[in-house]
Amino acid sequence: MAETKSDNIWERIQKIPILPLRLLFIALIIIPLLFGITIPMTPSTPTKQYYDFIRNMPAGSVVLFDSQMYGWNYGDCAPGCASTLNLILNSPNNLKLVIVFEGSDGPMWWATMQKDYKVTIPQNKKYGVDYVQYGWYVGDERGFAALLDNFWGYYPKDYFGTDTSTIPMMQNIHSGKDIGVVISSTSLSALIDFEVRQAYGRYGIPLLSAPAGMTVMSVIPYYPYAYKGYITGLSGAAQLNSLMGIGGLTSLEGTAFSFMTLEAFILAILGIVGGYMTTRGGKKT
Amino acid sequence: MTIADLLLLWVPVVTIVIGLSFVFKDWPGWRWVETMIIGGGTGHVTVMAFQTLRSNLFTPLIGGNWILFPVVIFGVLMYFRFAPNKIQYFQRYGYAWIIGSGIGLVISTMIQGQILPVIKQTVNIPGATTIDTINNAIGFVIFVTVLSYFIFTVEHKPTLGNSGRIGRYFLMIAFGLGFSTLLMTYFGVLLERVIFIMRNLSLL
Numbered sequence: 050m051a052e053t054k055s056d057n058i059w060e061r062i063q064k065i066p067i068l069p070l071r072l073l074f075i076a077l078i079i080i081p082l083l084f085g086i087t088i089p090m091t092p093s094t095p096t097k098q099y100y101d102f103i104r105n106m107p108a109g110s111v112v113l114f115d116s117q118m119y120g121w122n123y124g125d126c127a128p129g130c131a132s133t134l135n136l137i138l139n140s141p142n143n144l145k146l147v148i149v150f151e152g153s154d155g156p157m158w159w160a161t162m163q164k165d166y167k168v169t170i171p172q173n174k175k176y177g178v179d180y181v182q183y184g185w186y187v188g189d190e191r192g193f194a195a196l197l198d199n200f201w202g203y204y205p206k207d208y209f210g211t212d213t214s215t216i217p218m219m220q221n222i223h224s225g226k227d228i229g230v231v232i233s234s235t236s237l238s239a240l241i242d243f244e245v246r247q248a249y250g251r252y253g254i255p256l257l258s259a260p261a262g263m264t265v266m267s268v269i270p271y272y273p274y275a276y277k278g279y280i281t282g283l284s285g286a287a288q289l290n291s292l293m294g295i296g297g298l299t300s301l302e303g304t305a306f307s308f309m310t311l312e313a314f315i316l317a318i319l320g321i322v323g324g325y326m327t328t329r330g331g332k333k334t
Numbered sequence: 335m336t337i338a339d340l341l342l343l344w345v346p347v348v349t350i351v352i353g354l355s356f357v358f359k360d361w362p363g364w365r366w367v368e369t370m371i372i373g374g375g376t377g378h379v380t381v382m383a384f385q386t387l388r389s390n391l392f393t394p395l396i397g398g399n400w401i402l403f404p405v406v407i408f409g410v411l412m413y414f415r416f417a418p419n420k421i422q423y424f425q426r427y428g429y430a431w432i433i434g435s436g437i438g439l440v441i442s443t444m445i446q447g448q449i450l451p452v453i454k455q456t457v458n459i460p461g462a463t464t465i466d467t468i469n470n471a472i473g474f475v476i477f478v479t480v481l482s483y484f485i486f487t488v489e490h491k492p493t494l495g496n497s498g499r500i501g502r503y504f505l506m507i508a509f510g511l512g513f514s515t516l517l518m519t520y521f522g523v524l525l526e527r528v529i530f531i532m533r534n535l536s537l538l
Contacts (some may be wrong), residue, residue, distance in 0.1 A: 071357065077529050082538055124526030125519045153382040187390055194439055236519060242448070246440065250447020262518025266511065274455045275447075283522040302525055309521050 055152035056310045056314055059323040070316065074234045077308040088307060092288040098278030099257055099285075102230070102294045108142045108159075110229030111222055112253075115193070115244070117151035117235035118158040122305065126234045127158070127287035128299040129259030131166035135292060138180070143240060145218055146180035147228075149196065151240055153185045154207055167296055179217045184208045195248055197225035225252035230277075236261035241268055249275040259285065284310075347534050350527050408432075476504045 054119070056064070070296060080086065092100070099235060103112075116125045153215050159182070162168070183204045186192035195201040200223055201213050213219050222225060231238055231248045241264065248254040253254070255277050258268045262282035272279060280289050287303020290296065349367055356364045365482075390505055395402050405487035412428035456470050488524060490498050532538040 078525060079532070082532060122523070124449065124524070128522075153379075153386060161379075185386065189384055190439060191435060212368035215371065243440075246447040247450075254382075255412065260521060263512075263516040265515055266508075270452065271448075272457070274451050283516055284518070298529070302522075302529070305525055306511040306521055309525070310518070312370030313517065313521075 057326075058249060059326040062319055063323050063327065070312075074309065074312055077312055078305050080206045081304040081308060082301055087296060087302065087304045089247060090284075090288045090291040090300070090303055092292050093281075093285070095272065096282075096285055096288040096292065098273070099259075099280050100278070100289060102255070102257060103133075103136055103144070104140055104142070104279045106140075106142055106144060106229055109145060110142070111145045111227055112137055113228045113231045114146060114148045115151060115233045115235075115240070116148065116155050116159060117233070117237050117240055118162065119154040120154045120158070122236035123158055123161070125163040125261040125263075125282040126236060126259070127165065127282050128283050128302060129232045129289075130162050130291070131168050132161070132286040132299055133234070133259055133290040134163075134166055134168050135295065138174055139293075142178070145222075146230075147218075147222065148182045150182065150183070150237065151189070151193075151237065152184045156182070168199065177211070178218055181218055183209045189239065189249065192246045193243055194251075197228075197252060200224060200227075221327055225254055228252070228254050229259055230255050232257045232259065234259040236264050238259070238264055238267035241271070245271050245275050343534050346529050351529060354524075354527075476501075480504055 089328065092175045099175055114130075114137075116130060117128075118130060134146075137146050148159070150159070170180075174265075176182075184207075186196050186203065188195070192203070201219070202214055207216060225248060228248075231254050233239065233244055235258075241260065243256065244256055249256055250273075255293055256271070256275050258276055258279040260268055260281065262284075265279065268276050268279050280286055283299075283302055283306050286299050287306070290299045290303070351369075353367045354362045363470060376442070391405060395451070404411070408428045408431040410428075411424050412426040414428070417424070420458055456473060479497050481501070483498040483501035483505065485494065485498075529538060
C-alpha cells in the first residue's frame with residue numbers, strides 16, 4: 050500500500066494561487082484612494098532634518114532645486130517635489146528658489162506635477178522675485194559644474210526666454226558661493242555623486258535630497274555630513290506632508306503605498322521562510 | 335465631449351491596462367504597447383536632442399558665439415566610427431575630449447568631496463552618540479570584510495576565507511536592500527498610473 054504524505058503548512062502556503070494575491074494587491078491600492086483612507090505617518094529622523102533645515106535657513110537664502118523628474122520616475126519623485134515646493138514656498142524665512150533640470154523632459158513633468166498635486170504658488174510669491182525656473186542643464190556633471198561656476202554664463206535666459214540679467218532675484222546669484230542649499234529629486238545615483246563632488250566638495254554647499262526609493266542607497270553614505278536630510282520617494286513625501294500638517298493626494302498615496310509595502314513584506318517573509326523550510330531546513334534537498 | 339477628448343481620455347487608460355496585463359500573460363496586445371513605447375520614446379528623445387542642439391549650439395553659433403565651434407568639431411568626430419576604416423580612428427579624439435574632461439572634473443573633486451569627508455565622518459562626528467560610534471564600528475567591519483571578499487590575488491585560507499564569507503553575507507544584505515528600494519520605486523510608479531486611470535474615469 051502506497052504511503053500518502055500530506056503537505057506541511059509551508060508547502061500549502063507556496064501553493065496558494067497567485068491570482069487572488071494580485072487582486073488583493075490591486076484592492077490595497079484602490080481602496081484607500083477610493084474611500085479617502087489615510088493612516089498617520091510618523092516622520093523619520095532624516096525627514097525631520099530635511100524639514101528643519103529648510104525652515105531654519107537664514108532669511109532670503111537661495112535654494113537650488115535640481116530635478117531629474119521624467120516619465121519613468123515620475124510616480125516616485127513627483128510627490129517629493131510637490132511637498133518640497135510647498136515647504137519652500139510657504140516657509141517663513143522667505144527663501145529664494147531657483148529650479149533647474151537634469152533632464153530634457155524636466156520642465157514638462159514639473160508642470161504636470163504642479164497640476165497633479167495642486168501646488169499653488171502663494172499670492173505673495175512672484176516669479177522672478179521669489180522663484181525662477183531654468184531649463185535642462187546639458188552635460189550632467191560638466192553642466193552642473195559649469196552652472197555653479199558661472200550661473201549667468203551657463204543660463205543666459207530662463208526657461209521662458211527672459212534674460213537672466215533682467216530677473217531681479219538673479220542679481221545676487223552668480224555662482225555656487227551664492228547658493229544656500231542644493232536640493233535634488235532624482236532616481237539617478239550619478240547625480241547624487243556629482244552633486245557631492247561639485248556642490249559640496251568644491252563650494253561646501255549643504256545638500257538635501259528627495260530621491261526615488263531606489264536611489265536612497267546612494268544618498269545614505271553621504272548623510273549626515275553632505276546630505277543634511279532626505280525624504281525617500283513617495284513615503285518620505287507623505288511623512289513631510291504630515292510634518293507640514295497638510296493632507297492631499299500625497300497622503301492618500303502614502304497610505305496606499307504602506308498597504309502595498311505591507312503585503313509585499315508579508316509575502317516576502319513567507320516566501321523566504323517557506324523556501325527555507327521546504328528545502329534546506331526541511332526534507333527536500 | 336469631442337472625439338479628440340474621448341481619445342485623450344481612453345487611449346492612455348487602455349494602453350496602461352494593456353501594459354499592466356503582462357503581469358498575467360504575454361500576448362500580442364502587450365507586445366504592441368511595448369513596441370509603441372520604444373518607438374515613441376526613441377522619437378521623443380531624438381526630437382529633444384535636436385531641439386537642445388538648436389537652442390544650445392546652433393543658435394548661439396549663428397549669433398556669433400564662436401567659442402562653441404570646437405564642440406561641433408569634436409561632436410562630429412565621434413561619428414567617425416561609421417567612417418571608412420582608414421579614418422575611423424578620428425572618433426577617438428571626440429571620446430578623448432569627453433573622457434578627459436570628465437576624469438579631470440571627477441578626480442579633482444572626488445577626494446575633497448567624497449573620500450576625505452567619509453573617512454572624517456567615520457572616525458569623528460561632532461556630537462557623535464554611542465549609537466553613531468557603534469554604527470561606525472559596524473561600518474568599518476563591513477568595509478574590511480567586503481574588501482577581503484574581493485581580494486583574489488591571495489588564496490582564501492582560514493582568516494581571509496572567513497572574513498570574505500562574512501563580507502559575502504554583508505553583500506547579500508546590501509543587494510537585498512537595494513532590490514527592496516527598487517521595489518519601492520516600482521510601487522510608486524504603479525500607484526501613480528492607477529491614480530491616472532482613476533482620475534480619467536472620474537473615480538478620484
